Amino acid sequence: MSKPRAFISRRIPQPAIDLIAAACDYGIWDDWMAAPRDVFLREAAQSDGVLVMPSEQINEEFLDAAPRVKIVANMAVGYDNIDVPALTRRGVLATNTPDVLTETTADIAWALLMAAARRVVEGHKTIEAGQWGAWHPFYMLGQDVYGATLGIVGAGRIGAAVARRAKAFNMRVLYHNRRRAPHLEVALGAEYRAFDDLLRESDFVVMTAPLTDETRGLFGAREFALMKDTAVFVNVARGGVVKEADLVEALKRGRPWAAGLDVFEVEPTPKDNPLFELPNFVGTPHIGSATLRTRTAMAMLAAQNLVNVLTGKPPLTPINALPNRV
Template identity: 55%
Template sequence: MTKPCVFITRKLPEDVVAPLSAIAEVEMWPHEDVAVPNDVLVEKAKRAAALLPMVSDPIGEQVLSAGAELKVVANMGVGYDNIDVPAATRRGIVVCNTPDVLTDTTADLTFALLLATARRLVEAAEFLKEGKWKSWSPFLLAGADVHHKTIGIVGMGNIGQAVAKRAKGFDMNVLYYNRSRRPEAEAELGAIYRPFADLLAESDFVVCLTPLTPETRRLFNREAFRRMKRSAVFINAARGAVVDEQALYEALVHGEIAAAGLDVFEKEPVDPAHPLVSLPNVVALPHIGSATYETRRAMMALARDNIIAVLEGRPPLTPVNRPS
């Protein structure tokens, strides 16, 4: 009996792939840090029963329509806005993601980004390396306190709640805005619900953790930044397109907010000449929210196990759609 074909869009460790190779013919793009070209992805989809893409790989109509044998697309990431889920559903293709296994790791990075931005850690490290440290002075590279401040979390899912737990360790007042109220976060974490506009106005740190949807695209626009305190720090560890980057740039340059920490951008990889990257009050990272060895391996394994389940006729572990 011919084994089904699986295409993986980056080179993954052989020990992770081995259980999949036992039941399928597995082909991997032979690069860890170079994206597979779209024309190659379309060609590989033509004979694939399963695809295992990264969150940066666009799986749209062209790829899905090429996959006549395609049964499952197992995204390596909690977000799946890179996949045309309605088109997959119409074709009976299961789409899966990797939730939960990256919650704490992404929350760690989010809070680290908040701390680094507030305390100007990257700027200070470069200041020392460049030989600019000549003397101690009262306000040399002075940043902002984090403890006892107010954090406003936009997107109170699992990662948002994990960030709130970390914020409570710093004795922060936790506000949140979400599409629906989160009674468990209110009861367990003392989080207080605020309408979006009120949260912006009251928070010292505004942390974006909302998924990218048609409703949240450009949610953080010129009006949103103008509602924030001039001393506010904005953190985005969600998706770049939730932010109007030109509006953020202008808010930072004109002193409408104090600083920003960004792990994501609308177009990735980001150009080093991007206006936001050049600003001294911006800490910019290359989308490393879940980037620890332990968590990335767990994500790979969950994506793999979703594929194995579907190919063996069992329900997927973490589906995001329900094709009929």
């Protein structure tokens, strides 16, 4: 009996490739960058399952081109690149990689929060440019983190991990979510707030909720105007939740005081993005899960989901459910 065929859309850690190779014939786009769309669709058309990155759009076009595919294993926790209802209608399973990247992504949220609050990148550039001036009481003043109020939008796994770290800084933790999160309230003393109230009260606002129809463009001119003029805004969710042009104007006006983004509306973001002209902005190139241990764990979970489905077993972390499937 011939093995099922899988296609891997990008170079991934070798242990995950070995896992797939043991159960499947496979093809791989062995490069750091995404395959051209026509190449990706051609490879998918010859495959029973695909392991993809968030950059691959899985939509009706994909489904028309790849009728054999039974499983789309997304190597990410977010899946805004996947038309889940379309896959479900066609009887195709989709999976993601939750949990394994939670702590690492929470770390990058805190890295951006601290860097923005204490002007770390601005200070580095000042030294690099030979502009380190004489010390005086008002030189390079930042914002205090210890004892401040942290507002988290999105009380999922990553939001909870961000909140846990806040306790070490003796911070008051507020949160906004579609549903109340009693576990955060009991374990961490977090307080629920309506969205606008959270923006008004928080010294730091961290966005961790997924990109959905409800959250797309959630942060715009109105929302930034509600924040304190000492507030720091951080986004580690998806770039589409922020209207970047509005953020640029808000930072110029000083409300919020500073911002840090790991994700952008367009990725890779162009080097002439006006955000990078602002001294009160810090950006990183979507590296929230970028440690070798975490990326390997993500690849292994995606690979196991792929192999399970192609060998007749249930996936570990399904996004959708299909009728009459074990």
